[in-house]
Amino acid sequence: MFEWTIEYLPAENYLLLKSKGSMDVPSANAMVKALAEAAEKYGCLHHLIDHREMTFAFDMMDFYERPTVNAKLGISRSFRTAMVFSQLTAETAFMENVFRNRNYNVRHFDNMDEAIRWLQQK
Numbered sequence: 001m002f003e004w005t006i007e008y009l010p011a012e013n014y015l016l017l018k019s020k021g022s023m024d025v026p027s028a029n030a031m032v033k034a035l036a037e038a039a040e041k042y043g044c045l046h047h048l049i050d051h052r053e054m055t056f057a058f059d060m061m062d063f064y065e066r067p068t069v070n071a072k073l074g075i076s077r078s079f080r081t082a083m084v085f086s087q088l089t090a091e092t093a094f095m096e097n098v099f100r101n102r103n104y105n106v107r108h109f110d111n112m113d114e115a116i117r118w119l120q121q122k
Contacts, residue, residue, distance in 0.1 A: 002027040002054070006038045014046035014119060015039060020053035025062055029073060036074025045076075046119055049083040050112070056091060063095045067102045080105045082115035 002021035009016055015038055019031065035047065056063075085092050085108060092108045099106040109115040 002031075004031050004034070006034060008038065008042045008044060010042075012116075012120070013044065014048050015042065015044050016048050016050065018050040018053075022055050022057045023051075024057040025069075028058075028066075029069065032070050032075060033073045036076075039076075039079065040074070045079050047079060047081045048115060048119055049081060052084055052086045052112075054085075058091075060091075060094070063091060064098055066095060067099050067104060075104075077103050077105070080119060082107055082109060082119040084109045084112050084115045086110065 002019065002023045004017055004019040007016045007018075015035065017031070017035055021027075023031070035049075039045065039047070081104070083092075083096075083106065088108055088110045096106060096108045107115070107118055109118070
């Protein structure tokens, strides 16, 4: 089972998405669509994604296709997104490279404080 919450933190000016469980492609699509809708609702371009309690149920092609799929779901290249995982792996590195190679402002972290510092840089 996969679940998530999205909260707007106006003092910090970012959306905080927390997820847990096993994320497959359909659940990722629903989560990404909800994030894009929240970004539009709050006019918020900065996103802190806490995936420390989540595992991927993706194959490598799913990782490769994420930027295209996410764009169709409303994710903009103007977003600044810090994603935090319990540990950085070859899969998270591959996904970060795929997004960055397609001009998305995304960084992956295994430390929440570092992710917040990067997200709030001017």
